[in-house]
Amino acid sequence: ILTQTLTLVVHFCLVFQDSAGQFFSSGHTNNWAVLVCTSRFWFNYRHVANTLSVYRSVKRLGIPDSHIVLMLADDMACNHRNPKPATVFSHKNMELNVYGDDVEVDYRGYEVTVENFLRVLTGRLPPSTPRSKRLLSDDRSNILIYLTGHGGNGFLKFQDSEEISNVELADAFEQMWQKRRYNELLFIIDTCQGASMYERFYSPNLMALASSQVGEDSLSHQPDLAIGVHLMDRYTFYLLEFLEDIHPASKTNMNDLFKVCPKSQCVSTPGHRTDLFLRDPGSVLITDFFGSVRKIEITMETINLTDPIKQMEENSGNDVQTENNTYVDQLPVSEIIHQKPKQRDWHPPDGFILGLWTLILLVFFKTYGVKHLKHVF
């Protein structure tokens, strides 16, 4: 291992790169990733495995947990039907456990909703949200967004009960652009008819990849007979194989990513969209989005400090300033104890009620005189 790292270090030394040149190639200083799995239930095991595998690769290439927002709609590792509890496998014969013991899931279970997803993207979270659940990107952040689940023409299904449409997603990205919350954004979606989700984008600096075109289904890769479900989807499987060859210093660019999973392997036709992206995809490195390579500047100056260190006065006992710390009222106690029924807005009566009343009126007219009814009809 030592010789391997030494040769790697020697390789670094041989690569000459001007520091100013390193700045202009991408224009970003930090990386974020938002990885979302939108489906629940045991038979959608592969979606969770997809997301966790991308999470693993992104972490391996350098993005820290504090810069990853991981949303998993269901807990497969501790599902009652999991024959190997506390594991999520992404390869048959249980070769690779992507769950491990340092997975940090930020939004789990029922917290993965369309509303929360849009709130994370646009930043409109309640003040009590902790830092790990926020996307604190700035105008120099490159963001990777990966969505997987069940989708259709123009929508993506969340939690089997709600959906997000491509118009809403495009509007959310536009709001992010207005507030300069990203420098460049890479959007990858692995669902059926995934290409429809990026059709409506209109903000600049967006690059999108999808696993299938409109009218095509994205297929799953391989079932595992011991676990009993399909472990991964084809597109993500080949995407991960591609990412295995990427290391933090590699120079592979986006054109290679577009070639991942051709029709012969994927059965569906992967698509991509680069017309909104300002740079040429051939000059965009994979590590610009999947990894987190920091820019470095050597510190040339130092300030000459000559004062000796002041001794701290001992005032710990006397005037301890007590600050009243307040935090946002999350669950005020009085409200829990004395809960009044919530005042709901008045709505016009439902169709069912209307129909019922019509029936009653009809019966009334029938019994008491058809002739009155004849004036109406």
Next chain:
Amino acid sequence: MAVTEVERRRGKLAALSIAAMVILVGVPLWWKTTQTYRAWLPVAQINELAKLQLQLSADVEVVFARGTATPEQQKKVPVTQTQDEDHAVDEDTTLRYRHETRYRTATVMEEDALKQPTAAEADLSLHRLSESPCGSLVIYVIPESSSLLPENVNVYIGQRRTALLRIGAQMKVGKTLKQLLAHLEPRVKQILQVMSFSHNDITAALSDRVRFSPDNKESIADSMRAFKSSPGYEITFSLLNPDPKSHRLHWDIEGAVQTYIQPLLTKLSPVANFSLDSQILYYAMLGVNPRYDSSRSAYILNADSLAHVINPVEARLGSNAASSNPVLNFLLYVPDAHHSPLYIHDHKKREVQTNAFHSPRWGGIMVYNVNGFYQTGTNFPVDVNINMAKVMGVFLAQLRLLLGVQSTAPPSSFQVAPCGSSGLADWELDRLMWSRSVENVATATTTITSLAQLLDQIGNIVINDNIAQQVSSAVTSLQLAVAELEVGNLGFALQYSKEAILASEKAFFDPSLLHLLYFPDDQKFAIYIPLFLPMCVPILLSLLKIVSEVRQRRREKQAKKD
């Protein structure tokens, strides 16, 4: 069964009254109850703000010391000149720089102060005489014969808001005041470029409004390095000790922070709030294997491998989870005994004197070698006291860079005084305040205008009263900030711009502004048809029947007439 006229009439009235109820009462009721509540926003004023016309004013005083102006010239002084410089950045943003220059002669006390042996002492005694307000400058013109400045230096920029300018020997007796002023103007302008706001800085601060490609590479790097304006920052000092078995490190971080860092942060308090913490991490490795260089018998870290140092360490650093302010991390790494000493080399394979590097918008790392403090044979672990003055000197320099204090290098004939014990010269603070005010104003105007645009575009978002109030207060603060910038009150302008940006961010990021209300047309039909169709069909049919009956009767009447 024959239907009598009365019953038919009653039927018609019933149908007509039901239709009237539905149209006059039902439809407005439905409209009112399905309307979203939208409080009033000052849209006209927001549209006005979309066209930003900023005027930055600075007061400059040019004081002539004895020997620089002839008596005839001195008679015409004091004189005030105003220079305006207009720039149109793009179609929505125009800038105007106004410098009001006041020329006068030096008072007796100032002459005495200028007689000090060195420029630094002269600066200090001049400062004791009078303190210039925020944003203004005083330039003292000294004769060529003066011994305050060394040979090749023409300008000395002090620690506060004064500069000393030496006139060349071209001044002969008999020149008019106008020629003197014309000779001074380019020199004064040069000084203003360094000490006061410059076009590059201001356009860099407007980057939120204007996405432009600057012509020189340095300013891209500058704009990417400094943190964006934020109401608060968190600074974390971490000591990384990978080898506690060999080194027992002691660092007086509290005292060091109090002595060296706190003065700077106190001086910067009008700009932002700072919160400090520190931690010690044990067994934290660098993640990159350094190369052993036998010629120097030391371990070397190359500039190219430095980029991979930060990521493994960052995962262990942790952060203050309470606020979403940007975090600046300063790491002090003491190499383990087997890899000591460890030096950093730059791209040209030269040793870096500070042994430190920094990453834009993240923080800095310094490598501190302790192998010089003990002999090889001593018993481990060894107690080591870290020299905090040296460490804080480097961290302070990095902090200045990351906060955006550093300006472009001054021209060669300039000598800049080293910043004082607070780590920041007054004129540097002024520059920072100018760019922060402009940045805040630019960001707040884009936020407010895009919010107004968004709310206009999406008719289904509810606008609560508190959002309308935040928007109004943001608009007022913005107008005040622009007015104060015009007059030249830098302190107030910065304060108003901070209020404006806080209010606008609060309004934009209010959690209630999420619209999940996109309904495609077919869904709207699918919802309303089962509700209203069963009710409307009998009404419509009865109305039609009434109309056809009326028409038939009219035809009969016509026929009867004929």
